[in-house]
Amino acid sequence: MSIRLSQIDKTYGNKGRGSKGRGSKGHGHKDDGRTRALEPIDLDIHDGELIGLLGPSGSGKTTLLRIVAGLEQADGGTIHFGEREVTHVHVRDRRIGFVFQHYALFRHMSVFDNVAFGLTAMPRSQRPSSGEIRTRVMQLLEMVRLQDFAERFPAQLSGGQQQRVSLARALALKPDVLLLDEPFGALDAKVRQELRRWLRHLHEELHFTSLFVTHDQEEALELSDRVVVMSNGRVEQIATPDTLYRQPANRFVFEFLGDVNRLEGDIEDEVLTCGNARVAVPGVEDGRRELLLRPHEIRLDDQPGPRAHLPVSVTAVVPVGAEVRIELEADWLGEPWLATISHADFERLAITRGKRLYAQPSRLHRFDTPRPQTLAPLSIS
Numbered sequence: 477m478s479i480r481l482s483q484i485d486k487t488y489g490n491k492g493r494g495s496k497g498r499g500s501k502g503h504g505h506k507d508d509g510r511t512r513a514l515e516p517i518d519l520d521i522h523d524g525e526l527i528g529l530l531g532p533s534g535s536g537k538t539t540l541l542r543i544v545a546g547l548e549q550a551d552g553g554t555i556h557f558g559e560r561e562v563t564h565v566h567v568r569d570r571r572i573g574f575v576f577q578h579y580a581l582f583r584h585m586s587v588f589d590n591v592a593f594g595l596t597a598m599p600r601s602q603r604p605s606s607g608e609i610r611t612r613v614m615q616l617l618e619m620v621r622l623q624d625f626a627e628r629f630p631a632q633l634s635g636g637q638q639q640r641v642s643l644a645r646a647l648a649l650k651p652d653v654l655l656l657d658e659p660f661g662a663l664d665a666k667v668r669q670e671l672r673r674w675l676r677h678l679h680e681e682l683h684f685t686s687l688f689v690t691h692d693q694e695e696a697l698e699l700s701d702r703v704v705v706m707s708n709g710r711v712e713q714i715a716t717p718d719t720l721y722r723q724p725a726n727r728f729v730f731e732f733l734g735d736v737n738r739l740e741g742d743i744e745d746e747v748l749t750c751g752n753a754r755v756a757v758p759g760v761e762d763g764r765r766e767l768l769l770r771p772h773e774i775r776l777d778d779q780p781g782p783r784a785h786l787p788v789s790v791t792a793v794v795p796v797g798a799e800v801r802i803e804l805e806a807d808w809l810g811e812p813w814l815a816t817i818s819h820a821d822f823e824r825l826a827i828t829r830g831k832r833l834y835a836q837p838s839r840l841h842r843f844d845t846p847r848p849q850t851l852a853p854l855s856i857s
């Protein structure tokens with residue numbers, strides 16, 4: 477089922493403020509005490525897509541999700557599920573499944589009864605027979621690999637298992653749309669990873685349309701077909717994970733999606749100088765500017781390169797995972813840089829703490845122009 481939001485906006489008034497246990501915060505705060513939670517938002521979600529809403533705390537993700545659910549009314553705009561306008565349709569009639577961070581399972585009911593709840597609570601005329609309910613619930617429990625846990629109670633399950641029961645329960649009524657609010661937020665890293673893989677799999681198998689909220693970049697990039705990056709109640713960019721990472725629409729998206737190193741200096745004749753450091757910046761006009769680069773866009777060497785003379789010393793080494801993370805300092809740098817290099821380079825350069833090296837940027841990004849620009853100092857001969 478496709479979802480189309482058109483000019484959806486929301487401002488919380490004084491009266492409602494804090495009803496979720498928090499006050500107004502951030503830039504959405506208006507002088508008159510109201511909070512602008514969402515600027516007018518347009519969003520087209522295709523049938524079968526898995527969409528991540530990603531943004532810092534207070535950016536409006538939950539508000540948007542609750543408006544799609546019908547738990548909150550927008551001040552203006554329209555919502556369509558497929559051809560059907562649901563802007564004023566009650567939550568109960570939207571055919572939506574929910575999964576929230578704090579697994580709201582009924583503690584006094586068995587796993588089976590929790591999953592069956594939506595079906596047994598249907599009006600008698602629509603309710604499937606108890607045999608049909610049994611078959612459906614057992615199918616769902618099998619799907620979430622909890623068929624042997626049907627008679628247990630929530631307190632006898634791990635957090636990850638409880639969350640899988642929540643998912644089975646959400647899917648019991650065959651929703652057109654599944655909404656998830658930080659579904660794995662309360663779980664440890666390994667279980668999160670497992671559940672993500674598993675949600676992705678389930679999604680491909682069952683073809684529902686999902687919208688999930690997260691503030692975890694990795695989770696959004698790994699799970700989503702497309703990610704909606706939000707800040708201050710606005711959509712900053714909607715794109716596939718790959719496009720977001722490679723072609724961020726603006727500085728906010730670039731900074732929010734990964735570690736960033738900063739280089740500030742004076743540019744003259746396409747060379748940036750900062751203390752005793754210099755680097756070629758082809759095509760950049762004279763003046764004082766700030767350029768940004770990702771940790772993997774730094775190469776380290778024991779000689780300065782023809783296009784870069786950036787002396788640094790190593791302050792920390794973390795050889796974990798597929799790459800080695802190296803922290804670098806220099807007196808021409810305002811704050812340390814982080815570089816990620818291969819284990820091969822790490823060994824070739826015999827890197828230890830205190831070692832003096834030269835950094836060579838393979839790319840530099842600037843966001844002070846109307847469109848972001850990427851420079852490649854090493855590719856210029």
Ligand SMILES: Nc1ncnc2c1ncn2[C@@H]1O[C@H](COP(=O)(O)OP(=O)(O)OP(=O)(O)O)[C@@H](O)[C@H]1O
Nearest residue numbers: 488492493494500501513533534535536537538539
């Ligand atoms: N019931 C409410 N009453 C008043 N203001 C609210 C209410 N709910 C949210 N807000 C405000 O609206 C803005 C957006 O909040 P929202 O919960 O949508 O953000 P979020 O991106 O989901 O944040 P988080 O990641 O912290 O949950 C915030 O400034 C918040 O304080």
